[in-house]
Amino acid sequence: MVKIYIPADTTACALGADKVAAEVALQAQNRGLDIEVKRTGSRGAFWLEPLLEVETGEDRYAFGPVRPGDVDGLFEAGLHESSKHPLFLGKVTDIEWLARQDRLTFGRAGVIDPLSLDDYKHEGGYEGLNRALAMTAEEIVEAVTDSGLRGRGGAAFPTGIKWRTVLDTPAEQKYVTANADEGDSGTFADRLLMEADPYQLIEGMTICAMAVGATQGYIYLRSEYPRALRVLSQAIASAEAANLLGSNICGGERDFHLQIRVGAGAYICGEETSMLESLEGKRGLVRFKPPLPAIEGLFGQPTVVNNVLTLAAVSTVLAKGAAHYRDYGSGRSRGTLSVQLAGNIRRGGLVEVPFGASLRELVEGFGGGTASGRPVRAIQVGGPLGAYLPESQWDTPLDYEAFTGVGAMLGHGGVVVFDDSVDMLEQARFAMEFCAVESCGKCTPCRIGSVRGVELIDKIRLNENRPANLELLEELCETLDAGSLCAMGGLTPMPVRSALKYFPKDFERGAGNGIERNMHV
Amino acid sequence: MHSSGEVPAVVVSSAVRKFADTPGGLLPLLHEIQTGLGFIPRESVAAIASGMGLSRAEVHGVISFYHDFRDKPGGQKTIHVCRAEACQAVGSRQLEAHVKTRLGVDYGETTADGRFTLEPVYCLGNCACGPSIRIADDVFARVDADLFDELLGDI
Numbered sequence: 001m002v003k004i005y006i007p008a009d010t011t012a013c014a015l016g017a018d019k020v021a022a023e024v025a026l027q028a029q030n031r032g033l034d035i036e037v038k039r040t041g042s043r044g045a046f047w048l049e050p051l052l053e054v055e056t057g058e059d060r061y062a063f064g065p066v067r068p069g070d071v072d073g074l075f076e077a078g079l080h081e082s083s084k085h086p087l088f089l090g091k092v093t094d095i096e097w098l099a100r101q102d103r104l105t106f107g108r109a110g111v112i113d114p115l116s117l118d119d120y121k122h123e124g125g126y127e128g129l130n131r132a133l134a135m136t137a138e139e140i141v142e143a144v145t146d147s148g149l150r151g152r153g154g155a156a157f158p159t160g161i162k163w164r165t166v167l168d169t170p171a172e173q174k175y176v177t178a179n180a181d182e183g184d185s186g187t188f189a190d191r192l193l194m195e196a197d198p199y200q201l202i203e204g205m206t207i208c209a210m211a212v213g214a215t216q217g218y219i220y221l222r223s224e225y226p227r228a229l230r231v232l233s234q235a236i237a238s239a240e241a242a243n244l245l246g247s248n249i250c251g252g253e254r255d256f257h258l259q260i261r262v263g264a265g266a267y268i269c270g271e272e273t274s275m276l277e278s279l280e281g282k283r284g285l286v287r288f289k290p291p292l293p294a295i296e297g298l299f300g301q302p303t304v305v306n307n308v309l310t311l312a313a314v315s316t317v318l319a320k321g322a323a324h325y326r327d328y329g330s331g332r333s334r335g336t337l338s339v340q341l342a343g344n345i346r347r348g349g350l351v352e353v354p355f356g357a358s359l360r361e362l363v364e365g366f367g368g369g370t371a372s373g374r375p376v377r378a379i380q381v382g383g384p385l386g387a388y389l390p391e392s393q394w395d396t397p398l399d400y401e402a403f404t405g406v407g408a409m410l411g412h413g414g415v416v417v418f419d420d421s422v423d424m425l426e427q428a429r430f431a432m433e434f435c436a437v438e439s440c441g442k443c444t445p446c447r448i449g450s451v452r453g454v455e456l457i458d459k460i461r462l463n464e465n466r467p468a469n470l471e472l473l474e475e476l477c478e479t480l481d482a483g484s485l486c487a488m489g490g491l492t493p494m495p496v497r498s499a500l501k502y503f504p505k506d507f508e509r510g511a512g513n514g515i516e517r518n519m520h521v
Numbered sequence: 522m523h524s525s526g527e528v529p530a531v532v533v534s535s536a537v538r539k540f541a542d543t544p545g546g547l548l549p550l551l552h553e554i555q556t557g558l559g560f561i562p563r564e565s566v567a568a569i570a571s572g573m574g575l576s577r578a579e580v581h582g583v584i585s586f587y588h589d590f591r592d593k594p595g596g597q598k599t600i601h602v603c604r605a606e607a608c609q610a611v612g613s614r615q616l617e618a619h620v621k622t623r624l625g626v627d628y629g630e631t632t633a634d635g636r637f638t639l640e641p642v643y644c645l646g647n648c649a650c651g652p653s654i655r656i657a658d659d660v661f662a663r664v665d666a667d668l669f670d671e672l673l674g675d676i
Contacts, residue, residue, distance in 0.1 A: 011647050014662035046649040185605030188646040223552075223589055224601075224645050226658045261545070262552060264587030267643055281547030282579075283586040299544060341649060343610030348649025371611065380606055384643075416648070418610045430609070434643065440586075 001034045004079070005053040005060065007110060009042035009195050010227045011188070016068055017050035023071040024052070031075060041196020043110030044350025045097055051110075053092055054079045062089040097366060102328060103352050104316050104336050105309060106189075109196035115234050117242055120199045126244070128318030132207045133250060140211035141167055144314060146322035148334030153179055153270070153307030154382065154411040154487075156333075156400045159314070162304060165294035166212040169302040174214040176205050176256075176304045177279065177297075178311050180221040180228070181263050181270040184383025186342040186414030190308035192350055194221075194228040197312075198235035202245065202258065204311035207318055208304055209256040217258040218298070220275050223265055232260055267438035271486050272305040274440055285442045286486045307412070309338055330356030333399040343380075343416035344370045353398075360394040363417055374419035378427075378503065382411025384434050385491035387498035388418075388427060407498065409491075424503035429457040431495040439488060446489025449480045453496065463509050470507065473500070532557040533565040537572030547573055547583055551590055560591045588640075595638035596631040598676070600624070601655040604641045607648035612665065616652045619666040623673070636676075 006012075006021045021037050028035035042049060048064035052074070061081045063074055070087060077085035089095055103109075112119035120126065132140050145160025166174060178201060182190040194201060205217045221229055236258055239245040247255045261279055263269050269278045273287035276298050297303025313335060317325045326334045333355035339362055341348045346368035353362075363369070363379060370376055378388045387408035389396070396406050403410045418427075432453030439446045456473045460466055477493035484490040500507060536553040540546035550569065554561050561584055570577045584590045602617050624632050624639055631638045647653040650662035654669070661672060 010645075010660050011650055011662060014647050014653065014660040015650060049650075182646060183644055185644045186607040186648045187644075188648055191646040224642060224655070261548065264548060264552070264589035265642070266587050278548065279545050281545035281573075281583070283582050342607040343648065343651070345649065384606060414607075414648070416607045416610055422610070427606070427609075430606070434605075438643070 003055040007042040008039040012049040019068040020050045023068045046349035047347040060092045062092040063087045128315035143322045147317040147325040152309035166302045174302045175298045176208045176214045176217040178219040183267040183270045186416035189338040200312045204314040219260045222263045268440045328354040341367045345417045370419040377420040378418045380416040382409040390502040424499040424506035428496045428499040435492040443485040445483040598657045601642035603653040605644045608651035613652040
C-alpha cells in the first residue's frame with residue numbers, strides 16, 4: 001500500500017487541500033490502486049501548499065502546489081520518486097527552503113499525524129515529560145532558566161524567572177495558562193503548531209505544571225482558529241485517555257487538568273492580564289501591574305502565562321537538555337526564532353532559524369522577495385504594534401536586543417512584506433484605527449488618543465495645518481507611549497513613528513509614495 | 522451560525538445550568554447560546570445574570586465588549602474579511618470594497634435576503650496567502666474579486 005500525506009492545515013485547506021485529498025482518494029479508487037491518504041499538519045512551506053507527499057520506503061517525495069485539477073495528471077505521470085511531473089519537487093527533506101532551517105519546535109509539523117500519540121512519541125514526544133517526572137520542581141525550573149528561553153509572545157521575558165516566581169509563591173491553587181490568542185497580523189506559528197503538533201503544547205504545559213505545582217491549566221484560544229480548536233480538543237481527550245493528563249499522570253501522584261477556553265474576537269485579550277480577565281469570564285480589561293500574574297494571576301492565584309511556542313519549546317529543553325537549546329542563537333536571544341514570512345511575499349511560511357539571521361536573509365533568501373515581483377519597500381516586523389522598516393534597516397540581526405536598538409521589536413516573529421505600491425500614511429492611519437477598534441478602553445491615551453490619531457492623520461492627508469498637525473501627531477505618540485497602561489496604547493506609536501521617520505515623503509502634500517497612488521484611493 | 526429553530530428560553534436555561542458552576546464560565550456560556558440561537562437575545566440577559574450570580578450590567582458588559590457576540594440575529598452565514606496588514610499588503614482594501622459593493626452591505630450588516638452578515642476580522646492566521654476571508658468556519662486564501670464572486674456562487 002502507498003501512503004500519501006496531505007495537510008489538513010488551515011492555510012493548506014484555504015488553498016484547496018481538502019479537495020485535493022478527496023480527488024486523490026477518488027482517483028485511487030477509480031484506478032483500483034491501494035492508497036491510504038493520511039492527513040497531517042503543514043510543514044509551513046505555505047508557498048508550496050497544498051503539498052502532497054508520497055511515501056516510498058523511508059523517504060517522502062513531494063509534489064506542490066497541487067490543485068484538485070492536477071491530481072489526474074499526477075497519477076498519469078506517476079506518483080513516485082522518479083516522476084516527471086512539473087510539480088515534482090524531489091525528496092521533501094531536500095527542499096532547500098526546509099533543509100536550511102533548524103527545526104527544534106517545528107520538526108514534527110507536517111510529518112506526523114497530529115492526533116497520533118504513537119507518531120508523537122516515535123518522533124521524540126513525551127521524552128521531556130518523562131525526564132521532568134523524575135526531576136524535582138527546582139530542577140525543572142533550573143533547566144528552563146539555563147536554556148535561556150524567553151517568552152515568545154513578544155515580551156521576551158525569561159521563562160525560568162517567571163516559573164521561579166510562581167514556584168516560590170505559596171498557594172493552594174496555581175494555574176498554567178497558554179496564551180493562544182495569536183492576534184498579530186502576519187503571525188500563524190501558534191496556529192500551525194496547534195494544528196500540526198498539538199501534543200507538544202500539551203506536554204510543555206504539563207511540564208510547566210510539574211515545575212510550578214499547578215493542577216489546572218487553560219489554553220486561551222482565539223475564536224478565529226476553528227481548526228486548531230478541533231485538533232486540540234481531540235488531542236486533549238486522547239492525552240486524558242492515555243493518562244498523560246488528568247489525575248495521577250503516568251501512574252504517579254501528580255494531577256494536571258487541562259481545558260480550552262475560546263476567546264470572542266478581541267485582540268486585546270492577547271495581553272496577559274486582559275487574557276486572565278477573559279478567562280475569568282469578564283470583559284477583557286487590562287489590569288494594573290503589579291501585582292504580577294505570577295503572584296496574583298487567574299482568580300487571584302499564582303499563574304504562569306506563556307505563549308504557545310514558549311511552552312512548546314520547554315518539551316525540547318527538557319528532552320534534549322538546556323545546553324542543547326542554549327547553543328542556538330545570538331547574544332541574549334537563545335534558541336530558535338519562528339519567523340513567519342507574510343504579506344506580499346513570494347515564498348511565505350514558517351521559517352525556524354536560530355536568532356541572529358538578518359531580516360534581509362529571511363525576506364530575500366527564504367522569501368524570494370515579493371509575490372507581486374515589485375521591489376520590497378517596507379517590512380513590518382512584530383505585528384500591528386511593530387515598526388515599519390526601510391531597506392537601511394534590513395541588515396539588523398533578528399535578536400531581541402538588536403531590534404530594540406533600532407527602535408523596533410521582534411514581537412511574535414511576524415514579518416509582513418509590502419511592495420513599493422504601499423502608502424505609508426495609510427498604514428500609519430491603520431495603526432491608529434486598529435488601536436481605536438481594539439482598545440479595551442480602560443486608559444484614556446489608548447482609548448481616545450487612537451481616535452484623535454486617525455483624525456490627525458486624515459487632516460495631514462488633506463493638508464490642513466500640516467506642520468502643526470505633524471507636531472501634534474508626534475506629541476500624541478509621546479502621550480500614548482508614556483501614558484498607556486499596556487503595550488496596546490504604548491506601542492501603537494511604533495508603526496506610526498517609523499512610518500513618519502523612514503517614509504516622510506508619504507506624509508507630504510499630494511502624497512502617497514508617488515507610485516500608483518490611485519491604487520489606494 | 523443561525524437559529525436552528527431552537528426555543529430561546531430552553532437554550533438559555535440549559536446553557537446556564539451547564540456553566541453555572543464553571544469558574545469563569547460566562548464566556549463559554551455565551552458561546553453556547555450564540556451557537557444555539559445565532560445571537561444572544563437581550564431578553565436572556567436577566568436569566569443569565571441571575572443564573573451566574575452576576576448583575577445584568579456585568580453580563581451586558583461582557584456581551585458588548587467582545588466582537589464575536591451579537592444581540593440581534595445575523596444572516597445564515599457570517600463572512601469575515603481580514604482587514605489586517607498582511608492582507609493589506611496583497612490587496613485586501615480593494616477586496617473589501619468589492620465585497621461591500623457585491624453584497625450591498627457594510628460591516629455589521631446583513632444582506633437583504635438574510636443569507637450573509639458581513640464582519641471585519643483582524644487576522645485569520647493565513648497571512649502568507651492573503652487576502653483571506655472566512656465564510657462560516659472555512660477560510661479561503663488569495664481571494665480577489667473574481668474568486669469571491671465564485672465562492673458566493675458556490676454557496
